[in-house]
Every structure is written in structure tokens, then in C-alpha cells.
Amino acid sequence: MSAVPDPSVDEITARLREEDARLRRRTLWLTLLPVLVGLAVLGTAWWGVREAGREKAALDLRIQEQQGAIDDLKAERAALDREIAARKDLLTHYAAKLPTREREEVTRLQQGLEQVQRGDTASAIRAYDSAIESDTGNPLPYRLRGIALYSQGQYEQAAQSLREAIKRDSHDAQARYALGLALWAMGRQEDALAEMQRAFENPEVKARALQDPAFAPIRGVLDSRAGQDSGRSAEEKRYIDEGLQAARRGDFAAAVAAYNRALATNPDNAGILNWKGYALYRARAYPEAIATLERAASLAPRIAEIHYNLALALWKSGRRDDAVRALARAYEADPSFKAVAARDPQSRDLRAAAKPAS
Structure with a gap:
């Protein structure tokens, strides 16, 4: 049997270099792994902090809105007490x-x-x-x-x-x-x-009813019937009803999605556009709300509620002068709508800005 030749110096050197490179790669990976894990943890923490900040900002805004509503109710109660006295x-x-x-x-x-x-x-x-x-x-x-x-x-x-x-x-x-x-x-x-x-x-009676909790279920039925016009298909009626129900429970994203499905079959319906625009406004998607409500207003310029909802969205987006003009158009379309607006805390600041300087 012939003997196995001993590896040459070059072969031994090549093997050692290969082993050294493998060890270097492993060392580098072991060094980078904690860094990568740390970056991932930091990224997750940053995302969580950002989302928590957004939720906190949204909650603070809701608290401000609720506080404004409470202040309005207190002022209304004080006014009623003075009126009774x-x-x-x-x-x-x-x-x-x-x-x-x-x-x-x-x-x-x-x-x-x-x-x-x-x-x-x-x-x-x-x-x-x-x-x-x-x-x-x-x-x-x-x-x-x-x-x-x-x-x-x-x-x-x-x-x-x-x-x-x-x-x-x-x-x-x-x-x-x-x-x-x-x-x-x-x-x-x-x-x-x-x-x-x-x-x-x-x-005045209508305006008071809109703020009366006892009227809420009746208003729900009236809204649903408004979406059940006889000329609409069963599918469109179902989508409208889904949107109205979602809006009443405060799920405005679901409401917008349902209205979009209804608009797919009837894109020029001012009523559905108005509901969608208001849902977008409540979801704080102000640019989209404005675009939707402006289209609704162009299709039905004599409906005060559309101009009013547009005014709310314009005000929240910072377009104060446009909001005041939209509110004026709402009152022009239906002068009695002033009584409805006067009891809505959402428009408190807007109405104050719209009052002529004394």
C-alpha cells in the first residue's frame, strides 16, 4: 500500500486561512447579533411610543371635545335655569x-x-x-x-x-x-x-330633539329610512344601512367603507356623499371630508346639512374663513337650521367666529 503523502505547506496555509476566515465571520456575526437584536427592540419600542403618542393625542382631542360639550351643556342648563326663573x-x-x-x-x-x-x-x-x-x-x-x-x-x-x-x-x-x-x-x-x-x-323643537337622548333611537330609524329610498337596489340599501349603523356606534372607518360600497353603484347621490363626508370628518380625515362634502354640495346646493358638515370640516382643517362662508350658506339654504347648529357643541367656536363684531 502506498503511503498518503503529507500535506504541503501551501495546503496547510490555505486550510488555516479558510478556518481563520470562518472564525472571523462567526465572530463578526456573534458581535453584530446583539446589535441587531437591540436595534429591533429599539425599533419596536419607538413604534410603540409613537403609536401611544398618537393614541394619547387622539384621546386628548376627544377629551377636549367632550369637555367642550360639557361646558356647552352647563351653559345651556344655566340659561334654562335663568329662563325658568x-x-x-x-x-x-x-x-x-x-x-x-x-x-x-x-x-x-x-x-x-x-x-x-x-x-x-x-x-x-x-x-x-x-x-x-x-x-x-x-x-x-x-x-x-x-x-x-x-x-x-x-x-x-x-x-x-x-x-x-x-x-x-x-x-x-x-x-x-x-x-x-x-x-x-x-x-x-x-x-x-x-x-x-x-x-x-x-x-326650535327639532333642535332640542337632536340633543335629547330619548330621541336617539327614533333618529336612527329616520336616518335608516332616509337611506331606503324606493329607487335604490337592495344591495345599495344594505350598504347604506351598514354605514349608518357603524356611524351610530362610532366606527367611522367602517361607515366610510360601507358608504363607498353604496357609492360604487350610485356615485352621484348627495345624501350618501354627505353621510360619508361627515364620517370622514369624525374620523379626522379632513381633506377627504372636504372633497366629499364639496361634491355633495355641488349636487345638492339647497341642503343645509351638507353645507354645515362642510363648515365643520373646513374649520377643523384650519380654513376658518371658508368655514364661516360654508356656515352662512347652510343658514341661507335653511334659516331654521340656526336653531339646530346652536345646540351642536361641535360648531361652538365656528359659530362664535361667524358672529358679526359688535
Whole structure:
């Protein structure tokens, strides 16, 4: 057998160099690995901090908006308290000049109002009953009695009392609105909606209703019906209803997606564009909201709500002068919309800027 020749010096040198290169690569990798892991950890931490900062900014903005709404409600409550006090003073002033019988009736109504403010609804109802016995032709005690009965959950009796008020004054929009609430609570939706429509001929009553939690489910049905026009396909109606439901639960991204599906079959529908634009505004996508609402306004220039929503988006985007002009167009399209806007905390600063300097 022939002997295996010993490796030459060159071969040994080549092997040593190869082993050295392998060890260098391994050493470099072991050195870089902690650095790469550290960079990955830092990157993840930076991304988390950035997202947390965004969430905090969004939460701070929501808190500011909610605080603004709370401040508006406090101011509105203070204004209502002053109005009630002024009316009570006025009632007292004129009651002193009335004959004894009428003076006693005014006193009973005052007592009822004071008892409602204290939360003693049962005593207020008895005061209103006494006022009705004194003057069966006066619609006011019937209305006040009906509202008090509704607050106690006695919907049948409330509806009966409110109908008596309307029988004596067919233009009593507040009684019609309260009757609509009572009928809705009784499950008579169509009758309730009919009364609401008649009540909303008075813009002040409509404006108050939009801020009333009891009206929220009724508004949901009205919005859904607005999206169920007979000329629309079943698919489009389904997408609109999905969008409206998503918007009501605060998922504006889902609402925009649903409206986009509806617009795919009907791209020139101003109503859907308005809903989409408002959802974009609530999602703080102001440039997209403005573009969408401007298109809606070009298709339906006489709809005040579209101009109003456009004004909100313009104001938030910093285009203050354009926002004021859009708000003016909303009022021009429907002067009664001022009462609706006056009760919306979203437009508080905008409305203040739109007031002429005194």
C-alpha cells in the first residue's frame, strides 16, 4: 500500500486561512447579533411610543371635545335655569293682576314646575290635575301633565293627556313631540314618526330633539329610512344601512367603507356623499371630508346639512374663513337650521367666529 503523502505547506496555509476566515465571520456575526437584536427592540419600542403618542393625542382631542360639550351643556342648563326663573317671575308678576280663580291656576302650575325640578313628579302631576279641574280649556296643564306621566313610564296616560293638549291647541309642537316619544315607547312607531314630523315644523323643537337622548333611537330609524329610498337596489340599501349603523356606534372607518360600497353603484347621490363626508370628518380625515362634502354640495346646493358638515370640516382643517362662508350658506339654504347648529357643541367656536363684531 502506498503511503498518503503529507500535506504541503501551501495546503496547510490555505486550510488555516479558510478556518481563520470562518472564525472571523462567526465572530463578526456573534458581535453584530446583539446589535441587531437591540436595534429591533429599539425599533419596536419607538413604534410603540409613537403609536401611544398618537393614541394619547387622539384621546386628548376627544377629551377636549367632550369637555367642550360639557361646558356647552352647563351653559345651556344655566340659561334654562335663568329662563325658568324669568318665566316664574313673569308668572308671579301677571298672576298678581289676575282674578282670584286664574291666579290660583297659575300658582298650581308654578308648584308643578318646582316639584318637577325637585324630582317630585307625583306631586307635580297632582298639581297639574288641580289646574285642569280649575280650567279644562287650558292646554298647558295637559301638556305638562303628559310630560310628567311620560317621565314616570305611564305612556298610555301620557299620550291621552298630550292628545288633550293638542286638541285644545293644534299648534303645540312641544306636546306633539312629547306625544311622539310616548307613542314610540308604546311600540306605535308609525304614529310616533307622524307626530314627530309635525312637531319638527317648529325648528326650535327639532333642535332640542337632536340633543335629547330619548330621541336617539327614533333618529336612527329616520336616518335608516332616509337611506331606503324606493329607487335604490337592495344591495345599495344594505350598504347604506351598514354605514349608518357603524356611524351610530362610532366606527367611522367602517361607515366610510360601507358608504363607498353604496357609492360604487350610485356615485352621484348627495345624501350618501354627505353621510360619508361627515364620517370622514369624525374620523379626522379632513381633506377627504372636504372633497366629499364639496361634491355633495355641488349636487345638492339647497341642503343645509351638507353645507354645515362642510363648515365643520373646513374649520377643523384650519380654513376658518371658508368655514364661516360654508356656515352662512347652510343658514341661507335653511334659516331654521340656526336653531339646530346652536345646540351642536361641535360648531361652538365656528359659530362664535361667524358672529358679526359688535
